Amino acid sequence: MSDSAGGVRGRDFTGYRIAGAIAALIFLFLLAWQVVLLFAADSTVRPEVAIRAAGDSPGMHSGMIAAETLAARTRLLDERFRTGPSPEAEVPALAEGRANLDSESMTDGSAYTRAWSVPTEDEAAMMHQPDRIEGISSLPYSNAALFERPFGRDWRIGMSDIITHMGALAILGMAFLLSAVLALRGRVPIRQGKSGRRVHRFGFVERGTHWMTALSFLGLSFTGIAIAYGETLFVPLGERAMGTLGWWSTWGHVLFAPTFFLGLIVMAVMWTAKNLPSKLDIQWIAKGGGFFSDSGDHPPARKFNAGQKMVFWSAILGGLIMVATGVTLMFPYYWLDLAGMSWAMLIHAAIAVLLIAVFLAHIYIGSVGMHGAIDAMWSGKVDRNWAEEHHSLWLREVDPKKERTP
Amino acid sequence: MKAFVTAVAVVGFSAVLTYVGLVTFDQSTAQRYEDGSVVLLDHPTSWEVD
Incomplete structure (x- = not known):
C-alpha cells in the first residue's frame, strides 16, 4: 500500500500476511519440537x-x-x-x-546409582545428612565425593527442567502467536492512510535512551540465550562453535549490562509520570487497544496507552530485578552465599525468559505489526493520522488547534 | 536515525570500557578468598575423608 493512497489494504499488506503465515508454521514446528523435548526422558549419569x-x-x-x-x-x-x-x-x-x-x-550400572538418585523414603532418611549426600570418590577434584545436595538438585531441576523448558515455550509460543496475528490480522493499518503531515513525538534524548536500552537488551538476550540454550542450539554446529560462542556470550553478557542499567534509570526519570495507571487504561484494555478490527472506535489514549504502560513497567521492574540479581552473580560471594546465588540465578533466568517474550511483542507491534509505529522512535515524528488513531488525547495536548487531516 | 547511531556508539564504548575494567581488576574467587574469610566449599575434600 502506498502511504498516500489512503487505503488500508493492498499488496504490501498481503506480503506481510504471507510472511507471517510462513513464520507461524516454522514456530509451530519449533513449539512441537519443544513439547517433545519436554516429555523426553532426563539424561542421567550411570556407572558403566x-x-x-x-x-x-x-x-x-x-x-x-x-x-x-x-x-x-x-x-x-x-x-x-x-x-x-x-x-x-x-x-x-x-x-x-x-x-x-x-x-x-556392567550390565545395569543404574542399579548402583538408583539408591541415591531416586531413593525410597527409607533410603533417603538413612542417607540424608543435613543438606548433602556424600560417598567415596577417587576423582581428583575436591567435591567429587559430594554426590548430591537436595537444594542443588532442586536448583538443577528448576533451572534445567522448569525454567529452560517453560522459557522456550514462552518465547516460541509468543513468536508463534505474533506470527499468527500477522498472518490472520495483517498489519494494523492507519485507517485514513498517512496524511503526509507529521507531529513531533519523541526527542533525541528519549530516542537515544530507548535505543541504548534496546540494543543492550538485545545483546543481553542473545548472549543469555546462548548461555541457557547453547547446548541445544550450538553443539550441533560443532564443539568449537559452542566453545567460541560460549566464551563470547559469557563475556558479552556482562559487557552490555552497564548501558542497560543506565537506560533503565534514564527512562524511569523521563517517563514514569506519564506511565502511571489511569481510568483510560481500563477502557483501552477492554477494547483490546482497537487492534483487532479496522472498524469501530479506537480507545483514546494520552502519550502512552495501557499496552505501552505495561511494556514500560515490565522494562523498569523486570529490568531492575535482572540488574540486581545479575550483579550479585557477577560478584560471587560478595553479598550472597551459595544458596543466595542459586536463588539469584533462578530468579534471573525466570524473569529473563518472560522479558524476552514480552519484548518480542513490543518489537513486533513497534515494527511490522503496526503501520507507521516505527517512525516514533526512528525519526521522532509520527503521522498526524496515526497519532489521532492511537493517541488522540496526546495529539490534542501537543497540537490543540489542528483537526485531523483527511 | 541519529539517535540510533548515537546509541550504537554509546553501547559499544561502554562495552569496551567494561571489558578493560574487568580485565584490569580481574581476580578469581579462589584468590579473593584465599585468606579463608569465606568458605567456598563447606564440605571435606575426598582425601580428607580417608
Missing part, C-alpha cells in the same frame, strides 16, 4: 565399568581395595601434577601399580 582388585571373587563388587588403590593413584597423580616429575621420590605401595585391577562392563 566395574573395577575391582584381582583376587576379589567375580560376584563381589565391594571393590574396597580397588577404591583404595584408585584413590592412592589419583593422589599421586595430583601431587606429581603440582610438583612435576619426581623419579627419586618414594611411591606409595598401593599406587605403585602392583595391585592388579580388573575391569568389566
Whole structure:
C-alpha cells in the first residue's frame, strides 16, 4: 500500500500476511519440537565399568581395595601434577601399580546409582545428612565425593527442567502467536492512510535512551540465550562453535549490562509520570487497544496507552530485578552465599525468559505489526493520522488547534 | 536515525570500557578468598575423608 493512497489494504499488506503465515508454521514446528523435548526422558549419569582388585571373587563388587588403590593413584597423580616429575621420590605401595585391577562392563550400572538418585523414603532418611549426600570418590577434584545436595538438585531441576523448558515455550509460543496475528490480522493499518503531515513525538534524548536500552537488551538476550540454550542450539554446529560462542556470550553478557542499567534509570526519570495507571487504561484494555478490527472506535489514549504502560513497567521492574540479581552473580560471594546465588540465578533466568517474550511483542507491534509505529522512535515524528488513531488525547495536548487531516 | 547511531556508539564504548575494567581488576574467587574469610566449599575434600 502506498502511504498516500489512503487505503488500508493492498499488496504490501498481503506480503506481510504471507510472511507471517510462513513464520507461524516454522514456530509451530519449533513449539512441537519443544513439547517433545519436554516429555523426553532426563539424561542421567550411570556407572558403566566395574573395577575391582584381582583376587576379589567375580560376584563381589565391594571393590574396597580397588577404591583404595584408585584413590592412592589419583593422589599421586595430583601431587606429581603440582610438583612435576619426581623419579627419586618414594611411591606409595598401593599406587605403585602392583595391585592388579580388573575391569568389566556392567550390565545395569543404574542399579548402583538408583539408591541415591531416586531413593525410597527409607533410603533417603538413612542417607540424608543435613543438606548433602556424600560417598567415596577417587576423582581428583575436591567435591567429587559430594554426590548430591537436595537444594542443588532442586536448583538443577528448576533451572534445567522448569525454567529452560517453560522459557522456550514462552518465547516460541509468543513468536508463534505474533506470527499468527500477522498472518490472520495483517498489519494494523492507519485507517485514513498517512496524511503526509507529521507531529513531533519523541526527542533525541528519549530516542537515544530507548535505543541504548534496546540494543543492550538485545545483546543481553542473545548472549543469555546462548548461555541457557547453547547446548541445544550450538553443539550441533560443532564443539568449537559452542566453545567460541560460549566464551563470547559469557563475556558479552556482562559487557552490555552497564548501558542497560543506565537506560533503565534514564527512562524511569523521563517517563514514569506519564506511565502511571489511569481510568483510560481500563477502557483501552477492554477494547483490546482497537487492534483487532479496522472498524469501530479506537480507545483514546494520552502519550502512552495501557499496552505501552505495561511494556514500560515490565522494562523498569523486570529490568531492575535482572540488574540486581545479575550483579550479585557477577560478584560471587560478595553479598550472597551459595544458596543466595542459586536463588539469584533462578530468579534471573525466570524473569529473563518472560522479558524476552514480552519484548518480542513490543518489537513486533513497534515494527511490522503496526503501520507507521516505527517512525516514533526512528525519526521522532509520527503521522498526524496515526497519532489521532492511537493517541488522540496526546495529539490534542501537543497540537490543540489542528483537526485531523483527511 | 541519529539517535540510533548515537546509541550504537554509546553501547559499544561502554562495552569496551567494561571489558578493560574487568580485565584490569580481574581476580578469581579462589584468590579473593584465599585468606579463608569465606568458605567456598563447606564440605571435606575426598582425601580428607580417608
